[in-house]
Amino acid sequence: MTVSTPGPVAVMGAGSVGCFIGGRLQAAGARVHYVGRPRVLGALKAAGLHLSDCDGGPVAIPANRLHLHEQPPADAALVLLCVKSGATAEAAAQLAARLPSGTPVLSLQNGVANTETAAQAAPGLAWIPAMVPYNIAEIGPGRFHRGTVGRLAALDHPALRPWLPLFEAADLPLQLHRDMAPVQWGKLLLNLNNPVNALSGLPLRAQLLDRDYRYVLAALQSEALGVMRDAGIRPARMTPLPPGLLVHVLRLPTWLFRIVAARMLKIDGQARSSMADDLALGRTT
Numbered sequence: 001m002t003v004s005t006p007g008p009v010a011v012m013g014a015g016s017v018g019c020f021i022g023g024r025l026q027a028a029g030a031r032v033h034y035v036g037r038p039r040v041l042g043a044l045k046a047a048g049l050h051l052s053d054c055d056g057g058p059v060a061i062p063a064n065r066l067h068l069h070e071q072p073p074a075d076a077a078l079v080l081l082c083v084k085s086g087a088t089a090e091a092a093a094q095l096a097a098r099l100p101s102g103t104p105v106l107s108l109q110n111g112v113a114n115t116e117t118a119a120q121a122a123p124g125l126a127w128i129p130a131m132v133p134y135n136i137a138e139i140g141p142g143r144f145h146r147g148t149v150g151r152l153a154a155l156d157h158p159a160l161r162p163w164l165p166l167f168e169a170a171d172l173p174l175q176l177h178r179d180m181a182p183v184q185w186g187k188l189l190l191n192l193n194n195p196v197n198a199l200s201g202l203p204l205r206a207q208l209l210d211r212d213y214r215y216v217l218a219a220l221q222s223e224a225l226g227v228m229r230d231a232g233i234r235p236a237r238m239t240p241l242p243p244g245l246l247v248h249v250l251r252l253p254t255w256l257f258r259i260v261a262a263r264m265l266k267i268d269g270q271a272r273s274s275m276a277d278d279l280a281l282g283r284t285t
Contacts, residue, residue, distance in 0.1 A: 003169045005030045006162045007077025012091050014040050014068075016136040016274050017108055018082035020144045021152075021172060023049045027059045028170035033067045033076060041068045047142035054147050054268040056171055072098045078163055079105040079125075081118070086284070088114045089121040096122035104159035106130050108152075110191050112184040129180040130154035131187050133238065135204060135271045147204065147271025155180045185228060186236035189243055192220040198276040198285070205267040211254050218250040239264055 011022035014036030026032040034044065044066050051059040072079070072095050079099070083091045088109070095105060101124040107114045108130050115127040133150025152167070154160060156176035167174045177183055193207075196216050200207045207213050225243060228235060235243055240263045249260050258265065278285045 003029050003165050005077075005166050007031075008033060008073070008075050010035060010072055010076035010079045012072055012079050012081050012095060012105075013083035013087070014044070015082060016138050016144050016277065017132055018080060019044070019049060019142075020051055020136045020146060021080060021082075021108065021132075021170075023051045023059055023061055023144070024170040024172050025166060026061060026065075028166055030166055030170075031067070033069055033073045035069045035072050038070070041070065043141035044068055047140075050140075050143045052139075052143070052145045054145075054271075055149055056146075074098045076103065079103065081105050081107045081109060081114070083109070084284070085109055085111045085114055085117075088117045092118035092121035092125070096125060099125065102126055102159075104128055104157070106154060106160065108132050110187065112181065112188060126157070126159050128155050128157045128160055129184065130174075131180065131183050133187070135267075135273065137270060137272050137274070138277050139270060145268070145270050147268035149266070151175045153177055153180070153183050182234055182236040183238075185233055186238040186243065189221050189224055189235055190238055192224060193217050194273040194275040195285075196220070197273040198279045201276075202272075203269055204271040204273065205265060205269060208261075208265065208267070209254055209258070211251075211257070214250040214257070218247045221250070222247050 008031040009025055010033045011018040012035050014034040022032045022034060045063055045068060048063040049061040049066060076099060079095060104126040106128045115129045119127045131153040134146055135148040136144055136146050139145045152172055153175045156178055164174055196213055197204055197207050200213055239246060241249055275285050
């Protein structure tokens with residue numbers, strides 16, 4: 001299904017998340033510009049963009065239909081900010097130098113302060129916090145695979161509403177929130193597993209079925225919950241189990257964990273954290 005769009009989309013930081021979401025939007029009818037580093041752009045130029053999904057059909061976009069750039073285009077009507085948190089200020093400054101004031105930028109980054117950092121660097125753009133709930137792995141040159149499920153979340157912002165039909169048509173429906181902070185903190189709790197998964201060298205599901213690794217994750221989440229409690233932060237519930245209960249469930253014997261956390265374990269066998277990809281390639285995490 002394709003729909004009309006309000007204008008071109010730019011993916012600022014064409015990596016696993018940016019290529020997957022940008023590719024889905026392009027397949028639904030958007031003109032998408034992919035802004036990234038030479039390694040990823042070279043792979044896309046050579047192999048095209050191929051997306052696979054644990055619960056949906058594949059998407060293939062040939063290389064000659066991809067608009068690849070090392071700098072952001074000046075005509076983007078919506079930007080998807082997908083760089084790592086440490087590159088947020090630099091990316092924001094690059095966007096501000098190219099885009100008109102008021103251009104909406106949807107931050108699809110992990111973390112809780114990226115839009116604040118970006119707004120300090122580029123106050124003229126409309127920064128919209130969002131959250132990507134699922135795992136996307138780079139499984140080969142130009143090939144990206146979504147291994148878990150969930151629904152994109154974003155702040156309910158007027159500049160985002162004209163884009164909702166496009167995201168719906170791309171099978172990426174946006175769940176809008178009046179306050180994104182609890183959602184971001186809830187996602188941060190889950191992201192504490194990223195270094196555990198990367199250092200384990202295992203696919204995500206296999207790592208979660210190892211009780212020793214679960215104990216490490218439980219310790220990380222328990223510490224984080226204590227800090228949040230002292231700071232008066234209440235994270236949103238991101239799994240079938242509330243955050244406080246999940247810590248205890250992670251410590252269960254594996255045979256019992258399989259039963260209690262059955263929904264949590266509905267993970268594709270190829271899924272792994274993007275940090276595992278970074279570690280394997282020697283990139284900054």
